[in-house]
Amino acid sequence: MRNMQATQLLSELSSPGRRAARLPPCDVPEVPLEQLLPAELVSSAPPPLPELSEPDIIRHFINLSTKNMSVDTHFYPLGSCTMKYNPKRNERLASLPGLVDLHPHQVPELSQGMLELLYSMQQMLGEIAGLPAVSLQPAAGAQGEFTALLTASAYFRSRGETRTRVLFPASAHGTNPASAALAGFECVQLKGGSDGFVDLAELKTQLDSRTAVFMVTNPNTLGMFEKDIAEVARLVHEVGGLVYIDGANMNAICGITRPGDFGGDMMHYNVHKTFTGPHGAGGPGSGPIAVRDFLGPFLPGPMIERHQTANEPPVYRLVNPPHSIGRVRSFFGNVGILVRGYCYLRTLGPAGVRAMSENAVLNANYLLACLKDVLPVPQGNRCMHEFVASAKELKESRGISAMDVAKRLLDHGFHAPTVYFPLVVAEALMIEPTETESKETLDAFVEALRTIVRDDPTHLHQAPHSTPVSRPDDVRAARQPILRWNPS
Numbered sequence: 001m002r003n004m005q006a007t008q009l010l011s012e013l014s015s016p017g018r019r020a021a022r023l024p025p026c027d028v029p030e031v032p033l034e035q036l037l038p039a040e041l042v043s044s045a046p047p048p049l050p051e052l053s054e055p056d057i058i059r060h061f062i063n064l065s066t067k068n069m070s071v072d073t074h075f076y077p078l079g080s081c082t083m084k085y086n087p088k089r090n091e092r093l094a095s096l097p098g099l100v101d102l103h104p105h106q107v108p109e110l111s112q113g114m115l116e117l118l119y120s121m122q123q124m125l126g127e128i129a130g131l132p133a134v135s136l137q138p139a140a141g142a143q144g145e146f147t148a149l150l151t152a153s154a155y156f157r158s159r160g161e162t163r164t165r166v167l168f169p170a171s172a173h174g175t176n177p178a179s180a181a182l183a184g185f186e187c188v189q190l191k192g193g194s195d196g197f198v199d200l201a202e203l204k205t206q207l208d209s210r211t212a213v214f215m216v217t218n219p220n221t222l223g224m225f226e227k228d229i230a231e232v233a234r235l236v237h238e239v240g241g242l243v244y245i246d247g248a249n250m251n252a253i254c255g256i257t258r259p260g261d262f263g264g265d266m267m268h269y270n271v272h273k274t275f276t277g278p279h280g281a282g283g284p285g286s287g288p289i290a291v292r293d294f295l296g297p298f299l300p301g302p303m304i305e306r307h308q309t310a311n312e313p314p315v316y317r318l319v320n321p322p323h324s325i326g327r328v329r330s331f332f333g334n335v336g337i338l339v340r341g342y343c344y345l346r347t348l349g350p351a352g353v354r355a356m357s358e359n360a361v362l363n364a365n366y367l368l369a370c371l372k373d374v375l376p377v378p379q380g381n382r383c384m385h386e387f388v389a390s391a392k393e394l395k396e397s398r399g400i401s402a403m404d405v406a407k408r409l410l411d412h413g414f415h416a417p418t419v420y421f422p423l424v425v426a427e428a429l430m431i432e433p434t435e436t437e438s439k440e441t442l443d444a445f446v447e448a449l450r451t452i453v454r455d456d457p458t459h460l461h462q463a464p465h466s467t468p469v470s471r472p473d474d475v476r477a478a479r480q481p482i483l484r485w486n487p488s
């Protein structure tokens with residue numbers, strides 16, 4: 001359904017003969033199209049392209065761009081996605097000519113500066129993870145998972161072990177089983193612990209010599225730190241398996257605890273989430289992985305090594321790990337995002353990175369405390385960097401769904417939270433404020449939700465009311481089926 005405020009299409013703005021540019025008359029003989037193209041590609045009428053002036057076109061696209069919500073324009077509490085403000089300083093630094101203009105095929109001897117930067121990034125990520133061997137190649141969290149699982153596969157193969165299964169809890173992000181399946185493993189989903197934590201008894205019944213990897217997000221997607229993570233890791237290691245930590249929620253724990261310290265053998269980062277690469281709408285990601293020493297020889301190559309001899313400046317070289325699984329991405333991954341992450345980590349320093357996580361957790365707990373009377377939060381009174389509210393009661397009593405609440409938030413000037421994930425909470429609204437929001441913004445968000453839950457249900461079912469397009473998916477679902485033959 002298109003609302004009154006809808007932007008007109010370029011074809012609707014078109015006016016015959018209007019032009020954005022005028023070309024000088026052709027001063028060479030014209031070649032008929034038929035001589036250049038196969039006959040079936042040539043039509044007698046010119047294609048119906050919109051005819052527009054330059055201001056028409058510029059206004060059209062600039063206006064479209066303002067219809068978008070972004071972290072630069074709106075509060076964006078999209079749970080699990082860590083939509084924190086991306087400092088403009090990173091953008092300035094990442095666009096320095098020496099960095100942007102460097103050709104990726106430049107020989108190492110002439111790109112020592114970039115190699116030093118990437119090497120330092122490897123070191124910092126290894127330190128934050130507590131896992132020393134780092135590959136920067138994966139271009140997103142999901143590719144990091146896939147790469148780490150291939151690395152685990154190669155490791156087990158080198159030991160003559162056949163391990164076929166990857167286990168994960170019911171609250172896992174969908175990319176976990178998808179990566180495991182792509183890497184050739186059988187996926188086993190554990191039945192949910194009713195309290196949202198990994199159920200140790202259930203884990204024990206599934207662990208055996210077929211177990212390759214147990215994948216777990218910590219803090220988990222309910223925003224809770226897995227209280228038994230050390231015991232989980234002990235049990236997995238006891239059967240010879242590896243523990244994979246999905247690091248998408250690192251924003252809660254950086255500088256406070258480390259995956260390598262609580263039993264993880266491998267993890268991925270989402271540099272675009274935790275370390276401020278601008279993301280959303282499929283923008284470039286960066287999903288480096290960090291693994292234990294004994295897995296390092298299997299990582300993708302090349303990696304960057306630092307060599308220093310007395311009285312000489314350090315030299316950075318590219319080396320292939322001896323049993324490398326090979327490349328998973330050209331060059332060093334999405335270097336532009338790695339550079340932004342590097343600037344961010346250098347700007348904050350170790351104490352600042354810890355403060356980042358502490359404030360992310362503080363903001364989430366403040367919001368949880370203010371919100372839990374408005375929308376119930378089934379998993380309790382405290383959280384890490386995010387929490388999951390539920391519209392289940394609201395739906396049962398007044399027919400208002402999580403989707404209705406999320407859509408109406410757009411009218412109040414807030415991006416919606418993540419909805420219907422994790423699957424273990426009915427009518428889930430997963431809310432992650434991040435550390436970059438002020439108390440005033442969080443208070444305004446609570447007030448908006450307070451208004452929405454009292455709103456007229458019919459009005460809510462039709463929200464949003466202020467956007468050019470209201471509910472595209474619902475319109476598609478309501479459309480007549482296109483195939484209508486009689487089945488008998």
Ligand SMILES: *Cc1c(COP(=O)(O)O)cnc(C)c1O
Nearest residue numbers: 080140141142173175248270285
């Ligand atoms: C975002 C996310 C991923 C996937 O990361 P991408 O960079 O989007 O591929 C995996 N797990 C969790 C928990 C996430 O939030």
